[in-house]
Amino acid sequence: MELNWKSQIEEMRASKGLSIADCSKKTKIPESFIESLEVGNFNLLPSEVYSKFHIKTYFNFLEIDPVDCLGSYNEYLKCLKEKQIDERINVSEVNIIYKIFNFVSSKKLYVKIIAVVIFILVLSFILFGRGNSDAKKLIKENASFDKELEVDLAVIDENMEENKIYINEKKEEEIIESISVKLNPIKESTIKIEVRGESWIVVKDKKDKNLLYELMQTGDYEIKAFDPLIFQIGNSSAVNLFVNDKKVNFSRAIKGKSNYAHFKFVEGKKIESIRD
Helix, strand or coil, X not given: CHHHHHHHHHHHHHHCCCCHHHXXXXXXXXXXXXXXXXXXXXXHCCCHHHHHHHHHHHHHHCCCCCXXXXXXXXHHHHHHHHHHHHHHHHHHXXXXXXXXXXHHHCCCHHHHHHHHHHHHHHHHHHHHCCCHHHHHHHHHCHHHHHHHHXXXXXXXXXXXXXXXXXXCHHHHHHHHHHXXXXXXXCXXXXXXXXXXXXXXXXXXXXXXXXXXXXXXXXXXXXXXXXXXXXXXXXXXXXXXXXXXXXEECCHHHECHHHCCEEEEECCCCCXXXXXX
């Protein structure tokens, strides 16, 4: 499939006597995008909504059906998202071990012995209890694991009470809550952008990577990303923004008469205006 659509691009462009620079000028697609696309190097392409839009534009310009190319691109995105999930799970596992270690080190010998047993069982589960194919299953089992850990801590608490050992209950609750938070991965947000007119829109992630950087025409667009997110919106009155189907009111971030908005978004929190 991949070789087929790549060879189609080259043959059709050659038959029309067009260079990459010619195609870029006629379609308003950057030359770097066309170069990466023609060799199938998806990892150099920008965000999903931007890339799919230009793939369709380029293929339509060359009078080629884009379905095969979009299929290859969707497979690339699927593998990329699975890799991101695996990385987040690995971070969660390290934090679980770190929190349990801190808990153990703060207690007396009797509690340490019991907690070390729990630690070994958890470590064994992480290292030997599942293969790579079970990575996604860990996310679904978070709630069950939290309950088991809570029960184990309750047993420790009972033994400590019998031996007149006192612990700060508030600190235990903070430990459980912290482990629970680490176990629950950050959910990907769906961002919908409605443009009624023309607007230059930039969306960046917390690493300052461009997820969207485009002069957008009238239409509805959608991207998926993890917050916090930075938005820069020109002609903001022509744009409606929705995150997980909830409309985002960014009117307070608009810079006076310029009709330009620059702000930071975190779901569940107020919009944070950014000065330029």
